[in-house]
Amino acid sequence: MQKPTPTWELFEDLVRRILEANNFQVTVNSGRGDRGFDLLGTDGNERWAIEVKYYRTVRAQPTLIEAAAMRLVNNGVTVPVQKGMLVVSCVLPPELREVLEEKFSVTCVDRSDLRVWAAAASELTEELEALIEADPSESLVTRTTREDPRQRSQPLSRASTAPEDKRGTDLCHELKAIKRGKEAWARYERVCAKILKYLFPTDLHGWHSQKRTDDGLSRFDFVCRVKPTTEFWRFVIEHLDSRYVLFEFKNYSGKIKQGQILTTEKYLLERGLRRVAIILTRAGAEPHAIKMTQGAMREHGKLMLIVNDEKLCEMLHMKERGEDPADCLFELADNFLLSLPR
Known part of the structure; x- marks a missing residue:
């Protein structure tokens, strides 16, 4: 039996294509892995360090997301990028998103934001819904007009770095x-x-x-x-x-x-x-x-x-x-x- 492609890998590739459909130029980061982040994106004159996290659980788990945000900041400030983006497959409550963006100076993009961005191409929407195994009722609720996350973006700051959990x-x-x-x-x-x-x-x-x-x-x-x-x-x-x-x-x-x-x-x-x-x-x-x-x-x-x-x-x-x-x-x-x- 052929080993299936991991879901996190499928999600990362889908996120790349969704970003490209929304005017980002995206490449896979050659320094990814434990010491890097997943994608490098360019939007206009700004370069973004982009970390993608797939979670099977819809509810946000703050300690895990904070750890991901910290790694993104620590790795992002070492390369010539202006901003950082953390893309997660779960739903981020507004209050948690606000705390994360204020604490780590990164732009948080959750599954609701991805739905809005994926609307740029119908095949992306269908693929996203299938991959995250979304409940149909949830889709109806979250398909509302949302602010583009880029409007909340701020420069990455070394002041947000801290020792990582080892x-x-x-x-x-x-x-x-x-x-x-x-x-x-x-x-x-x-x-x-x-x-x-x-x-x-x-x-x-x-x-x-x-x-x-x-x-x-x-x-x-x-x-x-x-x-x-x-x-x-x-x-x-x-x-x-x-x-x-x-x-x-x-x-x-x-x-x-x-x-x-x-x-x-x-x-x-x-x-x-x-x-x-x-x-x-x-x-x-x-x-x-x-x-x-x-x-x-x-x-x-x-x-x-x-x-x-x-x-x-x-x-x-x-x-x-x-x-x-x-x-x-x-x-x-x-x-x-x-x-x-x-």
Whole structure:
């Protein structure tokens, strides 16, 4: 099965074409990535540093957007641009937009602004509506006359720069430094717990660790109560009927086998509203173990996602860049379910 193009990449390309339809000349920034921004735009005599963020959740998450704005400013002031633009796929309430633009001297463009700009070409509007999976009623409400965001723009200012959050990078290094195997099992659990609390500070509650089953013989690592704060956690509650999520930490030297999957599955209880497990392991799972997770989903509706070191560090870097790490879990679940065999 061919790997699909990531949604964030499709959104970024669409934003580029929407900007070009509104008199911007746009090029992809060659210095993009962790130390740059996505696009360079020219509008008249002004050059813009443009950062594009795709979020599956419509509601704005202020801490993530602030992190993205800070990175844009810090990177933008190092190149010869006059202004900065942060484009997000969520909806920014007017009061939050005002605070962000005042604090960081960047122009914020949300999905409502994009709808107005996309009206310059009907095919752009249709593509935008499909990509952000907009609710039809929401489209009717937000298609109102709006001020062009460029009218609020102001020069980028070095006074808005500040040290960026590097906790994700530090935690990734700490994770990779842990020796694999039984001797470092406790340290691996502690670091994984720190990582999860950094990634999902408002999404997960309870954090019941090393809880024993009723027979007093077996244990698991963490059970958390889920709050429907983002699209992924809402999906867990509403579509998988799981109010709680189980986290297990497997510090094995190699890939985990069928036995570890079978043990985890026993802890997932339909009547206990616990039907989702996220297994953190160093090197992923063997093919037979993956087949067992597919069988558990197909036959019992139990979802088990396997997250290795590489994927965990990817989520840590997403958080640093102002992206939602829960979107990575959504993509994992989405790809797993789309490729689920009969």
